[in-house]
Amino acid sequence: MNETRTLKKESGLPKFTQSLVLIVIIAVICVVTAIVNPRFLRIQNIINIFQQISILGIVASGVGMLLVAGQIDISVGTQVSFMGVLFAMIIQKMMGLPEKAVPEWQLAAAVPLAIFSTFLVGALMGLLNGIVVIKSKASSFIITLGFQVVYSGAALLLSGGASYMLFGEFELLGRGRIFGVIPIAILFFLGMIAIAFVVLKYTRYGRFLYAIGGNKKAAFVSGIKTDKITLIAFIVVGLSNALAAIILISRVGSALATTGDSYALDSLAAVIVGGVSLSGGKGTAFNVFLGVVLIGLISNALIIMNVNPYLRQVVLGAIIIIAVTVGQYTGDRS
Amino acid sequence: MAVINILETHGLTKTYPGVRALDSVDFDLAAGEVQALVGQNGAGKSTFIELIAGSLRPDSGKIVIDGTAYSWLDPPRAIELGILTVHQENQLVDELTVAENIFLYNLPATRIGFVDNRDCRRAADELLENLGIKIRSDRKLSHLSFIDKKLVSIAKACSRKAKILILDEPTASLDETGRKILFDIIRRNAARGLSVIYISHNLSEIFEVCNRVTVFKDGKKVGVHAACDMDVSLLVHQMIGRSSATLYNRDRSAAATENILEVRDFSREGVVDHVSFQVRKGEIFGLGGLVGAGRTELARMIFGMDPKDSGTLLYKGKDLTARTPDDAIRKGIGYLTEDRKGDGLVLGRPIFENISMARLAKEKAFLLKLEREQSETAEIAKKLDVKTPSIGQYVVNLSGGNQQKVVLAKWLFAGSEVLIFDEPTVGVDVGAKGEIYRMMDGLAKEGKAVIMISSDNPELAAVCDRVGVMRDRRLVTVLEGEQVTEENILRHSMGVGEGQRK
Numbered sequence: 001m002n003e004t005r006t007l008k009k010e011s012g013l014p015k016f017t018q019s020l021v022l023i024v025i026i027a028v029i030c031v032v033t034a035i036v037n038p039r040f041l042r043i044q045n046i047i048n049i050f051q052q053i054s055i056l057g058i059v060a061s062g063v064g065m066l067l068v069a070g071q072i073d074i075s076v077g078t079q080v081s082f083m084g085v086l087f088a089m090i091i092q093k094m095m096g097l098p099e100k101a102v103p104e105w106q107l108a109a110a111v112p113l114a115i116f117s118t119f120l121v122g123a124l125m126g127l128l129n130g131i132v133v134i135k136s137k138a139s140s141f142i143i144t145l146g147f148q149v150v151y152s153g154a155a156l157l158l159s160g161g162a163s164y165m166l167f168g169e170f171e172l173l174g175r176g177r178i179f180g181v182i183p184i185a186i187l188f189f190l191g192m193i194a195i196a197f198v199v200l201k202y203t204r205y206g207r208f209l210y211a212i213g214g215n216k217k218a219a220f221v222s223g224i225k226t227d228k229i230t231l232i233a234f235i236v237v238g239l240s241n242a243l244a245a246i247i248l249i250s251r252v253g254s255a256l257a258t259t260g261d262s263y264a265l266d267s268l269a270a271v272i273v274g275g276v277s278l279s280g281g282k283g284t285a286f287n288v289f290l291g292v293v294l295i296g297l298i299s300n301a302l303i304i305m306n307v308n309p310y311l312r313q314v315v316l317g318a319i320i321i322i323a324v325t326v327g328q329y330t331g332d333r334s
Numbered sequence: 335m336a337v338i339n340i341l342e343t344h345g346l347t348k349t350y351p352g353v354r355a356l357d358s359v360d361f362d363l364a365a366g367e368v369q370a371l372v373g374q375n376g377a378g379k380s381t382f383i384e385l386i387a388g389s390l391r392p393d394s395g396k397i398v399i400d401g402t403a404y405s406w407l408d409p410p411r412a413i414e415l416g417i418l419t420v421h422q423e424n425q426l427v428d429e430l431t432v433a434e435n436i437f438l439y440n441l442p443a444t445r446i447g448f449v450d451n452r453d454c455r456r457a458a459d460e461l462l463e464n465l466g467i468k469i470r471s472d473r474k475l476s477h478l479s480f481i482d483k484k485l486v487s488i489a490k491a492c493s494r495k496a497k498i499l500i501l502d503e504p505t506a507s508l509d510e511t512g513r514k515i516l517f518d519i520i521r522r523n524a525a526r527g528l529s530v531i532y533i534s535h536n537l538s539e540i541f542e543v544c545n546r547v548t549v550f551k552d553g554k555k556v557g558v559h560a561a562c563d564m565d566v567s568l569l570v571h572q573m574i575g576r577s578s579a580t581l582y583n584r585d586r587s588a589a590a591t592e593n594i595l596e597v598r599d600f601s602r603e604g605v606v607d608h609v610s611f612q613v614r615k616g617e618i619f620g621l622g623g624l625v626g627a628g629r630t631e632l633a634r635m636i637f638g639m640d641p642k643d644s645g646t647l648l649y650k651g652k653d654l655t656a657r658t659p660d661d662a663i664r665k666g667i668g669y670l671t672e673d674r675k676g677d678g679l680v681l682g683r684p685i686f687e688n689i690s691m692a693r694l695a696k697e698k699a700f701l702l703k704l705e706r707e708q709s710e711t712a713e714i715a716k717k718l719d720v721k722t723p724s725i726g727q728y729v730v731n732l733s734g735g736n737q738q739k740v741v742l743a744k745w746l747f748a749g750s751e752v753l754i755f756d757e758p759t760v761g762v763d764v765g766a767k768g769e770i771y772r773m774m775d776g777l778a779k780e781g782k783a784v785i786m787i788s789s790d791n792p793e794l795a796a797v798c799d800r801v802g803v804m805r806d807r808r809l810v811t812v813l814e815g816e817q818v819t820e821e822n823i824l825r826h827s828m829g830v831g832e833g834q835r836k
Contacts, residue, residue, distance in 0.1 A: 218680050
């Protein structure tokens, strides 16, 4: 409102401060946890943490880019669940149960077909979310809340409440390690963060995401096809969820209708803690990365410190509330 | 016995950063008097009534109501004292009945807390009858005509024991019959002691219904007159006052007669009524008129933001008619919207991103050329003299004038040939205003088509070569040469033709 030239707190500060705050918090948690239980610092545990957050990180990369454009997708968790069931089901149906022999071509085609179908469905779910949000002009929070329930029901319908097993097939992606040390999943996580980084920083499309999230009307008046850009962001979320679902099922080895549900809350928490403004127009891939690490760290620290696992949800919810409240008081409202 | 003043103000002053919206106003309103407030856009009328109604607090001065002095009022207190405002837009609920609307602030209830419909209706009927308004109180509001809704608003105000009724543009969008009914009700209730403050841009109707007229100009009260001593011309004259020292003197010698832009038959039912005009090479073409006359709506149609029934835009013989903003930008149209912060800028992003936005939207490349973007946007920002330590600065931190320059830079960077400036100097300090005029002049001289919409008539008169005036959605005249004066623009805006006087 006021047109003073003085620098406003948040917006005027150099960009790295948000990252700095996160890094400090992460360091503090590490120190405290290490003091309580020195096992925390073992290299094996560190790698574990990263493996655990890989899938979350992939989901969060997509959600982060969407949130930069000022939209939210609550349905990511049940999207992952649905696609997980779909993926496992295709593989099980094609490869058959362990004792039954199936034709050679079927064995060969199973994995490519499952991967292709999952990505296709991911893109379609993103497309559907995006179209309804754009056409209804309603809040994406409410619309995707509805879709969350729809996809959850769809996952139950598809699975019939049963669990689909991979029987040891397709384990590499989720459980494999390069040189027997670095889990493959971590590479996908870092790859997705890198893609988000490049897109947000170096592409025209990324620039438009910021413009739309910052001021949709101004973006529209400047000739940016706001609907198209927003729609693509929703599809990207669907595609990253597909990737997450595939890696998740590969790691777990089986799929239930609820396997991925928790990623909705976790990814949102990670992205918001990472400082992507809820109203859009702000946030970087690096901060999303830090947010994901922080969420993963908190979960791991609670386990390492022998805290009741149910407390995790309480802590996670509290973190979201605190992060949003703090955001509101540091200039997000302008 | 002297006339009792129901309302007096002494030295009422309100200042906003950089603007003295109201400057030491002494005002008085007698019981049973209908007094008009007139003045140009921004003269201080709205600020004044908001202070009286308690929605704003004065910096200094007193408000005396019925003999009691207050240094400020808040809305509940103002209502308690009998000061009620009927706003231009109705603030009623369409889905409720007339009676429910009238008593919405305090619906009569039965003993157990349900709404007592019968009681409510009876009270409403009594009130309407008393006011001389013939509307059935059990009708749903959405079924009423425009005038009836207006009357319900007035009844609602009166139901709260109004002593001072503030009517803000009550006749806007009323036809002749509606006007007659409204005036009749006003006169009738004034005769019974109701005092009315009447704000209207329609000067002639003031003489029909008001006892006195108070004229505001630049936040000051410049006169109060018995309506019978005044006529429209005298009023207009006083609203303009002695021409304020010319803020800018444009060299008009270069204006040629060659048309470069033709706006042909832009129209949309109920919004803009068949507007056509031409812009000449090297000139600044002004669009004047009252707020709501359809100027911004016309600009939005030209820019493809709003749908239109008809309309063609020709620039140097090429058809630039645009369907969407995206299309308009590709064709070389730039629109500096009146709401700079609302749809002109992304405040939370850096200057260079704002400048390059429209150009990027036109391009096809996937990757950004960051270095080139930085150097080129810096260059144009420097050319337009945007005052900032760096182009990485967030736009929110710039002053109004510098923000406006960033918007202009955006359109120039996108290669716009046709530029529409909508209220470009609102919220811009005097120094930066001059710079913006010079820039517009420079662009016109370069051969771009420049249109400026402004509600600031002295500005239009000083800056533009020709001024088209819009009234009630139509372009009523295009003033040229010697005719381009503040007075003429105001007369045509209000429908008071020169002919009427001479």
